[in-house]
Amino acid sequence: MFDKVIASIDKKLERFDPIWQAEHGKGGQRSRYYDKTGVAKYREWRGVKDTMVDYAAWLKNLMSMAQMVASAPVACLKGFWEYRWMGSYLGTFMFIDRLFEGYRGYELKIAHLNMHAIVRSLTKKIALVLANDRRLGGGPLTDRMVPMDEVLPPLFMTGFKDLIPIPLQTLPEFIICDVDQHIEPYYIDVAESFGLPADVCSRCAAETGVAMDDAFPIIGKAMLSTNMPCNASEATSMFQRRRIGMPDFPVTLAMIHNEPGAHPYSTQMLKDAIAFIEKEYNVKYDWNELFKYAALMNEQNTIELEKWDYMKTPYNPLVGIAETLYRLYAWASVNGQDPYFNKTDRKVIKIIRKAYEEKYEPFAGKTRHRAFLWGPSAVYYTDFPTWIQNCWGINIVLNMDSTMGHNMINTEDPEEAIKDLAIFSEKATMRHHAVGGWDNVNAVWEWAKNFNCDMVLYNDNIACKGMLGVHAVMEEQARELGFHFIFIEHDLEDCRTVSRQDMRNCVNSYMSVVLGEEPLDPTIVEFDDSAAY
């Protein structure tokens, strides 16, 4: 009876559903937005049940935000005053809304479970960092924090029971760029005003600008930098160590990391890093403590591997950005440190199993192509996977960065554990397949084949020297192996060089000219969102 009532309401209100509108030529996803902006006139109508799911998730995220402010009200206020990037976090709700446009049913539920885990973790982290930031007066935990490069997996640091590893660049740079496309260009300009050429990787230019602009929170007594993932990242570390002015230890893991000879070196490097922290913080490493968190990471990776099995089928509701963003955050930033992510994973895998049993196809079975997304993605266009599904029916099954370290860590023998950690850490964000030799890049075809993809989307960061260096060979390989292959040009964190529409055009041209297909939603083929967050 209840379902019948809901179905009847849904039928009556279906004309407000952008998917229905697109199908019937009455509008679509873009119809509810003010021109050029990311500001919607009203929330997306998804039917009664899904709108409620979406709205409840919105409230839950709002609660987390409120808890953040309540836990450190003065620090948060000071943070807004001190840091330009803090203001951009106000765009978080718009950001989440645009990530999950067109999501319904199981895919929507999973997306919000994953997203809430991120919001919950991130808001706690913001409050923790601001409450202990020396620029804002410091706090009781200031000296127990260890600022470390966000690309260095922090799992090995959990062996320091009383210390709190904080990925330094995440708050002012890496995450916030996902939320607001206009924040990092300011920092890029700061770096360039000191003479840094505009052709270097914009992510690292932005980090340099953040350092020069004194926009990094100051925490801890000594820091860990790293050579990961690549050249520009190594180079920007020089500025950060100098500007922050703490004793630092560069954790330089092997660059050519797919060879047996690399791992002993990386293992020793982690041991050296542990010794450095022991000395600087006057603490002792506790292997049992590491084993505890390694077990959590192992569970996450075990579930991840099971997820991959479902992703190979059409009946997987963990899709697009819901998969990509979660895996990125859960791996790179959480890295086994927060049991809430294990809890989330357990819930999600249950839904995935159920969906598979029901032969549930996400996006009402409108997927036309299954794509593997290769190469570092544009951070200023986080909802690109959502757009490409809604517009062209291309389901991004898996992202390169989701394949990061998924080996299990030994939880009994310290010597074996550190070896496992070395391999695990070598395969970090933007590194597992973008760095370390041709074989790593060329692995895309095997991945794409295994996940039953007919298409490879190749993120073409215009300043990524490593990926630019294999342009033609990749294209030739795609032709030979029969994959649809699209270069998607972007500038990682600088939306001024390659706009979101420029990125969309790369896909639009291929889909309409090469494949001769019609868009699912014509309102989002070409539109101006240059002023949006």
Next chain:
Amino acid sequence: MKDLKHLIYFENLLQDAQNELVTKAVEDGELALGYNCYYIPEVLLNLEGCFSSRLRAPNCTSTDIASYYMTNRTCPYARSILERAIEGGYNYLSCLFGAESCATMERMEEHFFLINPVKNEKFFVTQIDPPMKGDQTNLDYYKAQLMLKVVEPMRDRLGVDTSEAAMRKAIEEHNELCRVITEIGNFRKLDNPPITGYEFHVIQLVSQVCPHKLILPYLKETLEEIKTRKPEKKFPFRARVVLVGSEIDDPEFTKLIEMCGAMVVADRYCFGSLPGREEIEILDGETAFDAICRHYLHWNQCARFMDGMKIDQRHNEAKRLVDEYKADGIIYENMKFCEFWSYDKVLANHIFTNEHHIPCCTIEKEYALGAVGQLRTRFQAFIESLEIKSIQGGK
């Protein structure tokens, strides 16, 4: 000054990677071993029966095919080398010992086995993962990488004698060449040197691209000639500069600076002699191989080093050269699209100008010297500022 006897001969040797001395050595049965980067110790490639050939792409004016493979947004040096390889310019090579010194270099070297541009049956490629710090862990890794990717392939695939005795002999010969070049280079410290920066650049380059055994007699003769060479009556330049930065293998670049009025008195860049021509010392109880690895890791000034010690060494070394060679300033250059030197240039400019109070001019250059008008203007303005500073007594 009177022209150096062999200068035109040397200049001609630099017109092609496979010059007449390279051809002669290969015809005599020597193995030509290519490399691009200081991370690959030149001395190892000069073991008995083989010779080192540091890769250049002289007179490369177009990189159309390499740009197809690597786009036009990557280092022009790397693209020029690939272009030259595709043109068949390195068919004399028996192998390429590469280094993942940077991502572009790695990708360029990968094309040497992906598209097989070198038409030589013996040819193969290896790539080391070079260290990024100067500590013991990195020295151990450097040794392991060189052993695995250079020494063992030389022994097992090319049949080269890599014994301790052979390495010691190679070091002796290498040191002899280094002594000659260093002695020539030291003339640049004089108030009125009997050699120009351009001439030295040419001499240093031929020592890197020609078989050592064949070029050494010419270098020795040139050294003797310079010892008695009369300099100009008055120092002919308006200023003295140290040239610091990434890859420069075209002496015309040095000539450009000198034509603007500043003598390049010290060459601290890839393909330069500082570092590059320091003698290798074998310590007591040390093997020749260990000494080579320690030496190259210690002297390496690459901008990719991340630890504070090596970063400071890089800048202190440039400062030392300014003092020792009595330079008025530094020209800090980077190859376009070189991320390491792009960053270091910004940092170094700040350090030299604000902390060491050394005038510093930073520029970005292409591999092939084409449109030099802008560079000339920059150099002229910098040299003028040095002159004014000198007139004002350094204020």
